[in-house]
Every structure is written in C-alpha cells, then in structure tokens.
Amino acid sequence: MRKSQARNLVQAALLAAVTAVLSQIQLSIGPVPFNLAVLGAYLAGMLMTPGWAVISLTVYMAMGLVGVPVFAGMMAGPAALFGKTGGYVIGYIAIAGVTAAARRLDKPVVTALGMAVGLLLCYGFGTAWFMVVTGTTLVQSLAWCVTPFILPDICKAACAYVLGRLLQQRMAQAGLLQ
Ligand SMILES: O=C(O)CCCC[C@@H]1SC[C@@H]2NC(=O)N[C@@H]21
Numbered sequence: 001m002r003k004s005q006a007r008n009l010v011q012a013a014l015l016a017a018v019t020a021v022l023s024q025i026q027l028s029i030g031p032v033p034f035n036l037a038v039l040g041a042y043l044a045g046m047l048m049t050p051g052w053a054v055i056s057l058t059v060y061m062a063m064g065l066v067g068v069p070v071f072a073g074m075m076a077g078p079a080a081l082f083g084k085t086g087g088y089v090i091g092y093i094a095i096a097g098v099t100a101a102a103r104r105l106d107k108p109v110v111t112a113l114g115m116a117v118g119l120l121l122c123y124g125f126g127t128a129w130f131m132v133v134t135g136t137t138l139v140q141s142l143a144w145c146v147t148p149f150i151l152p153d154i155c156k157a158a159c160a161y162v163l164g165r166l167l168q169q170r171m172a173q174a175g176l177l178q
Contacts, residue, residue, distance in 0.1 A: 007176065008048070012056035015044040019060045019092070020070035028073075031144050032085055032130070035072045038122070039156040041092040042115060045099025046164025047171070053096035061089050087129025091122025099160075108161075115157040123149075 019040025026035035040060075044053040060070060061081070069076040071089065081089060095118035102114020127145040130136065136144070 008052045011048060011176075012044075012052050012059060015040060015047065015053075015056045016060040016063065016070075018043065019057065020063065020068070023070060023072050024074060026072050029148060031134070032088075032126070032149075033072045034149065034152060036156065037072065037088075037092060038095060038119070038153050039160055041095040041118075041122075042099055042157055042160030043164055043167075044096040045115070045118070046103060046111075046160055047167060048096075048100055050097050050100040050104070053100035054093055057093040057096040061093065064089065082133075084130050084133045085126065086133075088122055088126035090129075091118075091125040094118050094121035094125065103164075111161065112157075115161070119153055119157065 019037055022036035022040045024035070026033045041057055044056045047053075048056060064070045064076050065078060065081050067076045071080050072085065075083075080086065095115070098114045098118035098121065099111070102117075103111045105111075123146045127138075127141050130145050131138065131141045134141075
C-alpha cells in the first residue's frame with residue numbers, strides 16, 4: 001500500500017471515529033434528537049477528497065450497522081439504521097461527499113453552497129425515511145425532522161468551515177493535505 005493511501009485510510013478512520021463521538025453529544029428534543037454528527041460529516045468534507053470523505057462516513061455507517069454504538073444515544077445495529085432516524089445517516093454521506101466536491105473549487109461561496117446542498121440532501125433522506133418508517137404526514141415530519149435543526153445545523157457548518165480551514169493550513173504545513 002502506498003504511503004498516501006495509508007494516510008488517507010487513517011484520516012478516513014479518524015473522521016469516522018470523530019463523527020461517532022460527536023454523535024453522542026446529543027439532546028432529546030422529540031422523535032429526532034439534536035446531535036453533532038453533522039459537524040463530523042462536514043469536517044470530513046472539509047479535510048478529505050470527495051471519495052475519501054464518502055468512504056469515511058460509509059465506514060461510520062457500517063460500524064453502526066455491525067453493532068458498534070456510533071449512532072445517536074449509543075445506538076447500533078440494523079434496527080437502529082433501519083429505524084426512524086436511519087435516513088440521516090445516509091444523509092451524512094451526502095454531506096461529506098458534496099462538501100468535499102464543492103471545496104475542491106477553492107471558493108468560499110461554492111463551499112458554502114455545497115454545504116447547503118449536502119444538508120438539504122440529508123434532510124431529504126432523513127425526512128423521507130422517517131415518513132416511511134413512522135407513517136407520519138409530510139407537514140408533521142418536516143416539523144420534527146427539519147425545522148428545529150436548520151439554525152443549529154447552519155452553525156455546525158460554519159464551525160466546520162472555520163475549523164476545517166485551520167486544520168487544512170496545519171495539515172498543509174505538515175505535508176498531509178491533498
Ligand atoms: O440516529 C442517528 O444517529 C441519527 C440522528 C440524526 C439527527 C439529525 S441529523 C440532522 C439534524 N440535526 C440534528 O442535530 N439532528 C438531526
């Protein structure tokens with residue numbers, strides 16, 4: 001295995017682990033919890049190529065699927081992934097991939113747009129999944145799955161942008177950035 005590939009693997013694993021930890025910083029505010037997993041997905045997008053960002057969040061999802069308690073509230077297993085909030089976990093992969101693809105163009109506005117598109121995809125998967133699993137109407141699902149999170153999730157995106165830029169600079173100095 002080439003050195004750069006090994007480095008990418010380690011970074012992807014680290015960001016999956018960071019997302020797992022951030023996912024546990026949560027508040028139960030209704031059927032969908034508030035947590036910081038989205039921040040982990042954004043950081044993966046800020047720090048890795050699109051392919052590796054997608055791999056990182058897929059590893060996060062796979063860890064949860066096989067029983068590692070990485071989902072919100074230390075949940076794990078197929079029942080958790082296919083439960084009412086499982087759609088967001090697919091959405092994290094979209095956030096990481098779209099953010100990373102937008103960041104490649106190296107324009108703050110494009111990165112912000114990519115972050116917004118990723119979040120919309122995450123909300124789309126999360127809400128559709130929630131509706132299918134619970135049989136809730138669209139209006140009620142949006143009230144539970146999207147409305148309470150818009151402002152906090154924008155703040156998470158802004159934090160990830162600032163933190164990501166700082167880490168990018170440090171990683172570039174250390175020769176770790178692609
Ligand atoms: O069961 C899980 O691990 C998924 C939890 C999903 C929480 C979603 S992610 C987008 C939105 N922002 C939050 O803080 N909570 C919801």
